[in-house]
Amino acid sequence: MLKHIGNYLKSKWSIRLLFVFYLLAGFNHFINPTFYLPLIPPYLPYPEIINWISGVIEIVVAFGVLISKSRKIASFVILAMLIAFIPSHVYFIQTGSCVDDGLCVPQWIGWLRLIIIHPLLLLWAWKAGTSLK
Template sequence: MLKQIGNYLKSKASVRLMTGFYLVAGFNHFLNPDFYISLIPPFFTNPENINVLSGLAEILLATAILFYPSRKYASYGIIAMLIAFIPSHVYFIQIGSCISDGLCVPNWIGWIRLVLIHPALLFWAWLVGKSTA
């Protein structure tokens, strides 16, 4: 069963799904910047610029993942980007997984995002980088 999941995660459908996922996320940085800016830890300067760069990176990497010649490097870029987002996930947990006038979830969901979902996204990006589909 794990082999079947791994094969699916390297499939053409998975590549397209990843592209859509990061395109939507990237454009959302421009449509709802306040949501993302409030998740940036206060020790980072220029959160508006960080938000714009994050959105652009997601859009560019999503586009690059579509094409086989750039797929491996785009997957490395997505992995690096996801690692760069870890401080935001930790910060979200530190503030009780609740942003005033924004996202507010039980704290365990913040932990699930950090401990399970984020590593799954990293693994998915790594597998898509190996895809020849």
């Protein structure tokens, strides 16, 4: 079963879904910055610039995964970006999975996001980067 999942994560449909996922996420940084800004830990300087750069990178890598010649590089950039986002996930959990005037969810969802969803996104990017399709 794991082999089938790995093969699906390399498929054309998975690559297209990865494109849509990061394209929408990237544009959302500009459309709804108030969602992201409270999630940026206060010890990081210039949260507006961090949000803007994150959005630009997500849009660029979205297009990068569509092109087979740039897919591997785009996937590695996604991996690096996801690793760079880990402090935000930890900060969100430290705040009780609730930020002022922002996202509030049960704390178990914060943990689920960090321990399950984030590694799945890393796996998805990794497998997409190994796709030759």
